[in-house]
Amino acid sequence: MNSILGWSELTPILPELIILATACIVLVLGLFTSSEKGGLLVLTSIVGVVFAAITTAKFHMGDHELTRQVLFNGNFVRDYMGDILKIAVYAVMLFVFIYSKQYLRDKNIFKGEFFALMLFGMLGIMIMISGYNYITLYLGLELLALSSYALVAYDRDNMQSNESAMKYFILGAIASGMLLYGMSMIYGAVGTLQIDHVALQVSNTNNTMLLSFGLVFIMVGVAFKLGAAPFHMWVPDVYQGAPTATTLFISSAPKIAAFAFAIRLLAQSLEGLFDNWQHIISVIAMLSIIIGNLFALQQDNIKRLFAYSTISHIGFMLLGFVGGIDGYAASMFYIITYALMSVAGFGMIIILSCKGFEAEKISDFKGLNQRNAWFAFMMLLIVASMAGFPPLIGFFSKLVVLKAIVDQGYYVMAGIAVVFAVIGSFYYLKIIKVMYFDESESDQEITAGFDVKSILSFNALLQLGLLLFIPSILSYCIKAIETL
């Protein structure tokens, strides 16, 4: 057994180390910085993420591009999929930092801890992406979850924020318990927790009863973290109650982590039980699409509406898991584009809010076109992309998933998914209608700084601009899944 930690073992986890160091630096810096000079904290965070991105990219471009490096006695893995997903996480986090700065300033809750917590959460995300052992994965998950609980409760004088944090914490603890319980079952059946060993043993053991039992509990944990129905009940309450900057975070990067988590657990280690879990996954996916879209119809709070929309998007993403290798790649494509879409959507809410005013009702978007035609158009792009109107990226991500499952012959599921996507387009169109055809109720100006405005515009235009890169992103995803 190789127990000595050499430099060669540390190099592949350099990105994680950088994020950890940045989190610590921000935590300390935060003690000495007043909220007026808070820009320094954001800058430090951004620099840290950029450095991490450079190191990841460097590994990625290097000789090891396609090889898989399993490190720390099989606790950690650096592979192609991890690199791609981490790069997506970095991109999403940069948007998150920039938008949340604006929000925290406006709300007068700008503190160092916020960024430190986000960075710790991000570290958790990266460990979830790269964990190669059930315990490592669980640790990553808990790191992310604990940071998220604190972030949801961040606005501590706000009753709603506290209430939702409480719900999130309790339900999250139940889900974690179930997940651990499931993992222990699997351990009982196969006697190991390392992903590839589990995969090997699953096909050799005949104790399927125990395995299926564990599997169900593991899937509950995964579904809860993704916010998929019927384990979705926390999502709307938390999205609505949390400060928008937190919602922005938990609706984007952690979804990517949850995807990786699901891939590692289900597709990689429990592949032998594919026939068992694909039924459950399809039930979860269909329920999420149906519930997400139906409930969203009744919402007039836009954060809550986005929460249900997230649930339906997650359902769509999970559909891909039914479709084998092509399906996984399609799901990966879906989740990456979804994260970029979601971050833009909440960015829009932030940019419309200002001191003492939270733009969280749909009616707050009334007549946006008269007030600011440019951002009305940006919102149009984002919402239309979420609804999946061609030629925006949201259309193509739905298309690849549907294609993958239709290729496998799941026509009925694809049909139901399409019908509910059409039903769902109603509430997206409602937002567009309100922006363009209703009279404005206020003359609220958009007060955000130039940087936030231009970054958000860039983010929204990505919904269109990414079209040019669909083939290359898709080929990355396929390669990532193939080299698992």
Add this chain to the structure above:
Amino acid sequence: MSMNILLIIALSPLVGAIIAGFFGRKIGKIGSHLVTIASVAVSCILSIQVLMGLVNGEFTVFNQNVYSWMVTGDVSLNVGFLVDSLTALMMSVVTFVSLMVHIYTIGYMHDDPGYQRFFSYISLFTFAMLMLVMSNNFLQLFFGWEAVGLVSYLLIGFWFKKETAIFANMKAFLVNRVGDFGFLIGIAAVMMAFGTLDYSEVFAQLPQFADKTISIFPGVEWSLMTFIAIALFIGAMGKSAQAPLHVWLPDSMEGPTPISALIHAATMVTAGIFMVSRMSPIFEMSDTALSFVMLIGAFTAFFMGLIGIVQNDIKRVVAYSTLSQLGYMTVALGVSAYSAAIFHLMTHAFFKALLFLGAGSVIIAMHHKQDMSEMGGLKKYMFITFITMWIGTLALTGFPGFSGFFSKDIIIEATHLSDRWGSSVAYIAVLFGVFITALYSFRLLYLTFHGKEKMDNHTKEHLKESPWVVTLPLVLLAIPSIAIGWMTIEPILFGGFLSDAIHVLPQNDVVKEIGQEHFHGAGSFVLHGLTQLPFFLALAGFALASYIYLKKISIADNAKKTFRPIYDLLQNKYGFDDFNQKYIAGGLVSLGNLLWKWSDSKLIDGLIVNGSAKLVNKISKVFRGFQSGYIYHYALVMAVAVILFIGVHVI
């Protein structure tokens, strides 16, 4: 040749169009026309260089993809160039005529408020046309095809405040949709059968598909090649205005004259001819399709020429003559004389552009009046226009030695020699077409330039020759109208210049037969032509026109009265327009009304759309109750779900 040259050729007009289109107001009128003329001139010079290079053997055929647009499964969609002799010839003709038209436009559109917009459009057109001819795959061909159609639509309706112009561009648009539908089916059939859209890959696979059949309707087997060829040709019928899809072209004369010359005479309308020549390997595999092509062409050549005799609008006469000449080219395609069709396409481009621009020059002098019954005796006032119009007419009527003579005689001869089914009918049509061509062409000249001056005094006082920007292109176009046939007949038709692009089966190769048995140099061809039937028919047409319109104009009126039914039939253009408007357009509108009232507003809107929306709304209201906000409710749902999953999957 390098890809960069080709990219410059294709993109330079696009850049010109963008600059003139978006910044036209900033750079002003002069800036706009300078920029577009320069960009087209660059394309023109480089195109001619490419053509020369191919003739000299300096360049070899270029066939390469430039940009891969999309890869889906086994199919990759590319932007690429295929530049061989056929393409180079087309490029040179297109850019040269376009350059002439650009220069001419300075004079013609002088006081028009849409000056910059017009220049932007014609440059854009040049780009689209170049993309069409330079394409190496069906998709890009279709892109160019639609793009030229779009610009044509925009330009026919250029004066968008004029009711008739809007009607005409709508008509052009709709009729071309019909053709494009066939074209698209053809492309789809190619895609389905060959699995690729690249020309060279498709052509390489052709031999394996010779006997393949498909059944569109159960029980009816069609030869795949015939199906593809006819579907593609239906596209060509729309764009190259072959009957019965020709109805848009005469109406397109509502647009400004320069575009009539550029788009509706010299270049865009010949796209169909070019396409069929490019697809010659496919067409060669189906005698049925070629017979179809030939008969459609013959019908168009003969009957559209007849209408030209009764028209009084100077541009419409030229338009019907264009229809008739396109019919000649189509006949040539139908008898497998592709090179003759391309040859006629080229000579026609020059002299027909000349005739149109000449007509435009007359129209300028007449203060935008186009009715020939108000003209007459103009030769005194506009000498250059007069001379160049005569040159154009002689070329059109096929006077021996002029460019049109060579190309038209070859077509007639090839039709004569062909043993394709129906070729004797086509031969009679193209032969007597010569007489009709001479009749209406000289009628136009006489009514316009000779005889009594019939215009009002105000117009007469202002009659003068057009400015040099108008007459210069006339002179520059008159030169190839005289000489290009003499110079190029040997290399193009018999020297194998087009042999790398056009594929003819040996048993169909009538042009080669002419070359081996009847052709002994351009000079002797002219002398031979003087003794042949077409020449005498042209002479007869000339004599008849001269007698009627110079000596006894009353004959025309008497004939009109005596042959009233025939005259009416021609005036009504054989009733194509009335039929389309009454039955096709009218029928569709009433069908649409019916569907809208009953099916759409009652069934779809009432029951399906609103009904299902109400249902969904109700359901979602019921379900909303579950989201109570209480943690224990949430936890309960989770627990129930877990139990259900375990119940279903484990036990």
